[in-house]
Every structure is written in structure tokens, then in C-alpha cells.
Amino acid sequence: MITFTEVSSLAVAVQLIVTIFKLRAPGMSLNRLPVFAWSQLVTSFMVVFAMPGVMIVSSALISDRLVTTHFFDTNAGGDALLFQHLFWFFGHPEVYIIFLPATGMVSMIVATFARRPIFGYPAVVTSLVATAFLAFGLWVHHMFVTGIAQLGASFFTAASMMVAIPSGVQIFCWIATLWEGRIVYRTPLLFCLGFIVVFVIGGLSGVMVASVPIDTQVHDTYFVVAHFHYVLIGGAVFPLFGGLYYWFPKITGRMLSERAGRWNFWLLFVGFNLTFFPMHWLGLAGMPRRVYTYPAGLGWGDANLLATIGAFLIGVSVLLFLVNVLMSLRQGETAPDNPWHAGTLEWATSSPPFVCNFPEIPIVPGPEPLWEERGERKLAYGLRGDVREVLVTHLVDATPDHRYTFPDPSIWPLLAALATTALFIGSIFTPWAIPIGAVPVAVTLIGWFWPKTPADEPEA
Amino acid sequence: MLALAGCGGIQSATNPGGRGADAIYGLWSVFLVVCAVVWLLVMAALVWAMLRRRARHPMALAPELDSDPNTKRRLRRTVELATVATLVILLGLTGATYGVVSKIFPVHPRTDLTIELTGHRWWWEARYELPGTSASVVTANEIHLPVGADVTFVLRSDDVIHSLWVPNLDGKTDLIPGQTNTLTVRADRPATYRGQCAEFCGLQHAYMGLFVVAESPPKFDQWLETQRRPAPPPDNPDVRHGLDVFMANCASCHRVRGTGATATVGPDLTHVASRATIAAGRLPNTPGNLGGWVADAQQQKPGVLMPPMRLPPADLQSVLHYLGTLR
Ligand SMILES: [Cu+2]
Ligand SMILES: [Cu+2]
Numbered sequence: 046m047i048t049f050t051e052v053s054s055l056a057v058a059v060q061l062i063v064t065i066f067k068l069r070a071p072g073m074s075l076n077r078l079p080v081f082a083w084s085q086l087v088t089s090f091m092v093v094f095a096m097p098g099v100m101i102v103s104s105a106l107i108s109d110r111l112v113t114t115h116f117f118d119t120n121a122g123g124d125a126l127l128f129q130h131l132f133w134f135f136g137h138p139e140v141y142i143i144f145l146p147a148t149g150m151v152s153m154i155v156a157t158f159a160r161r162p163i164f165g166y167p168a169v170v171t172s173l174v175a176t177a178f179l180a181f182g183l184w185v186h187h188m189f190v191t192g193i194a195q196l197g198a199s200f201f202t203a204a205s206m207m208v209a210i211p212s213g214v215q216i217f218c219w220i221a222t223l224w225e226g227r228i229v230y231r232t233p234l235l236f237c238l239g240f241i242v243v244f245v246i247g248g249l250s251g252v253m254v255a256s257v258p259i260d261t262q263v264h265d266t267y268f269v270v271a272h273f274h275y276v277l278i279g280g281a282v283f284p285l286f287g288g289l290y291y292w293f294p295k296i297t298g299r300m301l302s303e304r305a306g307r308w309n310f311w312l313l314f315v316g317f318n319l320t321f322f323p324m325h326w327l328g329l330a331g332m333p334r335r336v337y338t339y340p341a342g343l344g345w346g347d348a349n350l351l352a353t354i355g356a357f358l359i360g361v362s363v364l365l366f367l368v369n370v371l372m373s374l375r376q377g378e379t380a381p382d383n384p385w386h387a388g389t390l391e392w393a394t395s396s397p398p399f400v401c402n403f404p405e406i407p408i409v410p411g412p413e414p415l416w417e418e419r420g421e422r423k424l425a426y427g428l429r430g431d432v433r434e435v436l437v438t439h440l441v442d443a444t445p446d447h448r449y450t451f452p453d454p455s456i457w458p459l460l461a462a463l464a465t466t467a468l469f470i471g472s473i474f475t476p477w478a479i480p481i482g483a484v485p486v487a488v489t490l491i492g493w494f495w496p497k498t499p500a501d502e503p504e505a
Numbered sequence: 506m507l508a509l510a511g512c513g514g515i516q517s518a519t520n521p522g523g524r525g526a527d528a529i530y531g532l533w534s535v536f537l538v539v540c541a542v543v544w545l546l547v548m549a550a551l552v553w554a555m556l557r558r559r560a561r562h563p564m565a566l567a568p569e570l571d572s573d574p575n576t577k578r579r580l581r582r583t584v585e586l587a588t589v590a591t592l593v594i595l596l597g598l599t600g601a602t603y604g605v606v607s608k609i610f611p612v613h614p615r616t617d618l619t620i621e622l623t624g625h626r627w628w629w630e631a632r633y634e635l636p637g638t639s640a641s642v643v644t645a646n647e648i649h650l651p652v653g654a655d656v657t658f659v660l661r662s663d664d665v666i667h668s669l670w671v672p673n674l675d676g677k678t679d680l681i682p683g684q685t686n687t688l689t690v691r692a693d694r695p696a697t698y699r700g701q702c703a704e705f706c707g708l709q710h711a712y713m714g715l716f717v718v719a720e721s722p723p724k725f726d727q728w729l730e731t732q733r734r735p736a737p738p739p740d741n742p743d744v745r746h747g748l749d750v751f752m753a754n755c756a757s758c759h760r761v762r763g764t765g766a767t768a769t770v771g772p773d774l775t776h777v778a779s780r781a782t783i784a785a786g787r788l789p790n791t792p793g794n795l796g797g798w799v800a801d802a803q804q805q806k807p808g809v810l811m812p813p814m815r816l817p818p819a820d821l822q823s824v825l826h827y828l829g830t831l832r
Binding site for chain 1: 514515516517518519526528529532533536537540543544547548550551553554555557558559560562563564565566567568569570572576580581583584587588591592595598599601602603605606609610660666668670672675676677678679681682683684686687699701702703704705710711712714786
């Protein structure tokens with residue numbers, strides 16, 4: 046099943062990479078690519094390199110269970126730690142796979158609400174790429190207490206410390222943007238400010254756990270639970286909420302309620318800190334993770350009570366968000382094309398956008414095209430309207446390369462996906478699902494890729 | 506030692522009582538101060554940025570595309586400086602880390618006493634090597650060690666991955682099937698600490714505790730001498746009946762040295778009455794608790810690998826009396 050989701054995320058990653066590389070609007074050279082698109086590009090590359098690790102490990106595990114291989118069975122000469130190595134070789138990059146797109150959102154939102162382009166665009170993009178590279182050299186810091194050699198551990202300590210630098214650079218750039226700008230406070234920005242407050246704590250506790258001696262105390266305790274919620278809820282969920290408030294009008298054509306949004310933010314901010322901050326202390330005070338209960342008298346009760354109260358506040362906050370979404374969908378204010386007077390291209394099309402995104406392809410004059418074009422929009426003409434023709438552009442400077450006709454809608458990809466689903470779900474129960482399930486997959490793939498006779502092709 | 510209530514800090518990294526925990530607590534304090542200062546500085550910068558051009562700006566405010574080149578240069582210098590400062594701080598913290606690593610993980614640790622500790626679901630088996638003999642002392646869930654001695658734990662697992670964590674003494678180390686890890690600790694003063702399995706190991710991971718009793722060397726030697734002795738033979742008919750019940754119902758899993766019970770599925774019970782708790786720290790070792798445990802261990806520790814023993818009340822009483830003699 047895990048292998049299944051990995052296969053699908055690989056497919057998405059490849060699709061995103063190709064789209065970002067080849068299907069940009071003319072003029073959107075790489076140095077004008079919005080930071081969010083950069084973050085998606087970098088993330089997709091990470092997916093391509095990280096996912097195979099977990100695909101191998103989950104396949105090996107299911108073979109151990111279904112066809113009695115012995116990858117991880119120590120009684121038969123297998124190796125229990127092999128699982129951890131392979132898992133974390135995926136698992137560590139994975140946390141950046143979650144985090145980097147969120148930083149992309151923050152860069153977009155901060156620029157819009159500071160009313161000026163992001164400070165240090167090249168530094169921000171370089172940080173994204175640097176994080177992606179460093180992310181693959183850190184996995185052993187999840188295994189400091191498994192008895193690995195200290196020399197190796199020292200290397201991973203240093204590498205884990207250094208990954209704080211690109212994140213630091215991004216934070217400095219956001220603060221610099223705000224410092225230079227004239228800030229308009231709206232819900233999306235509130236979530237980004239909350240993100241900075243919370244994420245810096247998570248980053249600093251990350252520096253603590255990167256240190257082998259400290260990690261031997263706090264590993265697998267509530268301290269680590271606190272740390273990764275500060276970086277994942279703080280680092281990804283806060284920006285995600287910001288992103289939802291920011292792009293909701295574009296996606297649905299309706300504004301979310303600003304008043305509910307502020308309540309949503311403050312409840313989450315207070316509830317989150319109330320829940321997770323005491324856990325730092327709990328971990329140091331000796332509470333291990335993954336326990337369903339603990340003996341009375343170790344002094345952990347009060348902090349756990351606070352955490353529970355905080356968790357309810359988070360619950361209320363999320364419920365409020367859901368109510369906000371449902372109410373706004375029905376009777377929210379209608380959204381104009383560009384409710385935030387933002388600078389990037391998505392705000393040039395209608396809210397919600399056309400199926401084809403843009404009826405006419407705009408030409409991009411700079412990193413914030415809507416701020417730079419000052420009223421006059423140049424469009425690219427010459428694509429056919431009667432077939433699904435798109436403009437393919439050059440990788441670096443996005444100059445037009447050639448026209449390309451997308452294939453007509455077809456049922457085969459859906460059938461192939463369904464056949465793949467059946468194979469993987471079946472493999473949970475019986476190994477026979479793989480040889481038998483491979484047949485429909487093969488048939489649907491052949492159907493999908495069956496060569497079209499020239500008569501079917503539109504004339505060039 | 507059982508009065509858990511009130512004994513704040515008997516399982517806490519912030520109350521170090523051993524060499525490793527001490528060094529780590531010192532390092533942690535340095536990190537805490539540095540990180541707190543860094544956080545405050547970043548927050549100050551953020552607040553300044555928010556206050557600098559404050560006004561109720563409308564959303565439609567025209568964006569500023571360029572800025573004053575002088576301000577830009579200054580801002581850039583500041584961001585560069587902050588980045589370099591980050592690097593320097595991180596290098597400093599890495600250096601401090603390496604210093605402590607070389608102290609608490611010496612390449613050739615000294616060893617005065619070796620304890621083989623084996624993890625089981627969900628209890629700990631401790632075997633003391635006795636110098637000069639091939640004999641060894643086996644006990645469970647309560648580890649005694651002499652203060653001031655370098656004690657090396659040889660860590661193994663019988664089933665799944667567990668992790669030994671006695672925060673007052675040192676950081677944790679995993680017990681991994683098919684692999685042998687070691688951890689050398691030194692307790693600095695007499696005290697009793699609680700530890701706990703720190704790697705999820707199944708249903709009763711939460712109740713896989715242990716106690717470590719650090720005591721003066723003479724007291725430790727005395728303890729070891731007691732633990733060495735086999736169980737005394739029954740001295741009255743009731744206890745003798747208890748032994749018979751034990752042999753019939755419990756010997757398939759438990760060992761009592763000096764009797765025919767030699768199984769090692771469950772903890773060695775040769776000196777169970779000398780221990781302060783039963784069931785891996787789950788319950789204080791009182792007659793009532795012991796009776797409840799033997800009758801139905803599942804009540805106290807659901808899923809535990811000891812089945813409920815449905816004994817006639819008289820037999821249960823006798824076996825409890827017998828266990829009471831195993832001091
Ligand atoms: Cu365990
Ligand atoms: Cu455990």
C-alpha cells in the first residue's frame with residue numbers, strides 16, 4: 046500500500062517537473078519563476094530521489110510477510126537496522142518534502158502583503174536547492190542511539206547543524222521583506238507571521254537534537270514530539286492555512302471570511318503552543334513517546350493536562366476553518382480576479398480559473414508580472430483553437446520552442462490507474478495479486494500507448 | 506524507594522546523578538541559553554520589521570518595485586551578517602558537542618563491572634558476571650550498581666527493538682535483535698532511579714520500566730552476595746505445598762535457582778521477594794499486588810505474556826507464601 050502511494054507520488058513529481066520545465070508562459074525565465082513554483086520543482090526532484098528508498102523497504106517488508114524472505118528477520122541472518130536505514134533515507138528528505146512547498150507559499154504571501162517583491166530572491170531559491178541536497182545527508186540523525194560508530198555520528202551531527210543555515214537565510218529574507226515593506230495585515234499573512242514565531246523554535250530545538258549527546262537523552266521522548274510538531278505544524282500547517290486563505294478566492298471564486306480567519310489563526314496559535322510547548326519539558330522530565338499511559342507520581346500530569354486543553358483549542362480552530370469554508374462557499378463575498386492586488390500570474394486569470402487556465406497565453410515581463418506590466422498585457426497568439434495545442438518553451442529563458450498537440454481525452458489512463466490500484470491493494474492480502482494483477486495493468490498500459498495511425502493525428 | 510509519589514526527578518534528564526547525564530545536562534544548558542538568545546533576537550527583528558512602517562495600509566496599496574539603493578545595501582549587509590553569525594554559532598555548538606562526545610563515548614571505556622541486559626517483551630533480564638567464577642547472578646527489572654564504578658551494560662534483545670533509558674544516569678541505547686550494543690555508565694551518588702524502555706516494542710511498551718539502585722560498594726557487594734545464593738528449601742508444609750504448586754503451574758516459564766524450575770520465558774524469581782516492584786516497575790511488591798498479579802496478570806498489564814493463573818484460593822495462598830520466602 047505504501048508502495049502504491051509512492052508510485053503515485055513519483056508520477057506526480059515527474060509531471061510537475063516536466064510542466065515547470067517545459068510549459069511555462071513565454072518570458073517566465075527561471076529567474077522569474079515564482080518561488081512557490083521553485084519550491085514545487087525542488088520538492089519534486091526530492092520525491093524522485095527519496096521515494097525509491099521507501100518503495101524498496103516496504104516491498105522488502107511485504108515480501109518478508111507474504112513470501113517468507115528474510116530481509117529483516119534477524120533469526121535468519123536478516124538485519125533489523127537495514128529497515129531503519131532505508132526508511133530514514135526516505136524519511137528525512139520527506140520532512141523537507143513537506144516543508145519546502147510551505148516555505149514557497151510563505152514567500153508568495155509575504156511579498157503580496159508587504160507590497161513588494163521578496164528580498165533576496167536568488168538567496169531564497171538557492172536555499173531551497175541547498176536544503177534539498179543537505180536533506181539527503183542527514184538520515185542517520187534519527188539513529189543516534191542504535192549503536193552506530195561515533196565517527197559516523199559526528200559527521201551527521203555536523204550535517205544536521207548545517208541544514209539550519211538555508212532555513213535561516215529564508216527567514217532572514219522574509220523578515221527583510223517585511224522590514225522594507227508596508228505591511229497589510231490579512232489572515233494569510235497572520236499565518237505566515239505565526240509560522241515564523243513557531244518555526245524558529247522548531248528549528249532551534251532541531252539544532253539541539255542534532256547534537257548526539259543531547260539526542261541520546263531526548264530521542265524517542267516527548268521532546269522530539271514537541272520538536273517535530275514545531276517544525277511540521279509550525280513549518281507546514283501554518284503556511285498551508287495561510288495558503289488556503291490566500292488562494293481560496295482563486296480556486297473557488299469566493300472570499301473566506303476574514304473575521305473567522307482571525308479567530309482561526311489565534312485559536313490555532315494559542316492552542317498549538319499550549320499543546321506542544323510543555324512537551325519539551327515532558328521529554329526532559331523523562332516521558333518517552335508512544336506510551337498509552339504513565340505511572341502517577343512522576344510529575345507529568347499537569348503538563349499533559351495543559352497539552353490536552355491546547356489540543357481541544359486546535360480542534361475548535363480547525364472546526365471553525367471547516368465552517369468558514371462551507372459558509373463561504375455558499376454565501377461568501379464573490380472574489381475578484383485579484384483580491385489581494387498580488388503580482389504573480391495566477392491572479393491574471395478569472396476566479397475560479399478557466400479549465401484551460403488562460404484563454405490567451407500572457408507574456409511574462411518580470412518576476413511579478415502584474416505589478417510590472419502596469420496595465421498593458423502582452424499576449425502570445427498563434428495557437429490553434431480546434432485541437433489541444435500548447436506552447437512548449439525553452440528550459441532556462443522560456444522563449445517559445447514549438448507547438449505541441451496534447452492527445453485527446455482517453456479512458457485508458459483511468460483504467461491503468463484502476464488496474465494498478467487493484468494490484469497493490471490485492472498484494473496486501475496475497476502475493477498472487479502481483480503476477481495476476483500485472484495482467485490487467487499490462488493490458489491497460491498497452492491500450493494507453495497503442496500507436497495511433499497517422500490518420501488519427503491532427504495534421505501538423 | 507517505591508513511594509513514587511513525591512520523588513520528583515527520579516526519571517529526569519534535568520536531575521543528573523551520573524557522569525553521562527551530567528555532561529549532557531551541561532551541554533544542554535549551553536544549547537538552551539544560545540538558542541533562547543537567538544530566538545529572542547529573531548523575534549526582535551520581526552517585531553521591528555512589523556513596526557517600522559506601520560499604518561493601516563489598504564490592500565490596494567501600490568506595490569514598491571524598487572528601493573533606495575542605500576537601504577538595500579544596508580539590509581543586504583545585515584542579512585549576510587546574520588547568516589555568517591548563524592554559521593559561527595552552529596560551528597561553536599558543533600565543537601561543544603564533539604567535546605562532550607569524546608568525554609562520554611571514550612574509544613576504550615574502562616569497565617569495573619559488566620551487566621548483560623536483555624530486553625524481553627516487556628521486562629528486563631539482568632545477568633551479572635562474577636569475576637573469577639563461571640557463575641553468574643540473574644535478576645530482573647531491578648539493577649543494583651556500585652557508586653563510582655564504571656559499569657558496562659552489554660545490551661541484547663530477545664525479540665524486538667527496545668531501548669535502555671535511565672535519564673538520571675545517561676542517554677539511551679537501543680537493544681537490537683541480532684546485534685550487541687554497549688553502554689558504560691557511572692553513578693556518582695547513592696540514589697534510586699527509574700528508567701523506562703524508550704523504543705516502541707508492542708502493547709506494554711508503556712509499562713516496561715526498571716529501577717536502578719546505585720549504592721555504596723559495600724552495600725552492593727552484600728546485595729550481590731545475597732543474589733548469588735540459591736533459593737532456600739521450604740521450611741514448613743504450607744510453603745512446601747506452595748513450591749509444589751509453583752512447580753506444577755509456573756516452572757514452565759520461571760526459574761528459581763535451587764529448585765527444578767529452570768525455564769527462562771519469564772523473569773528469574775529466585776529472589777523476587779527482595780525486589781521493590783514487580784512486573785517491570787508496574788506494581789509495588791506487596792502481598793496484595795503479588796496475589797492480584799499471579800491470579801490475573803492481564804488485569805494489571807493487558808496483553809502481558811503471562812497468562813491468568815486460575816488457582817484454587819488455597820493453592821494461590823500457598824504459592825504466595827512460597828514467593829514470600831524468596832528473599
Ligand atoms: Cu521495550
Ligand atoms: Cu518499549
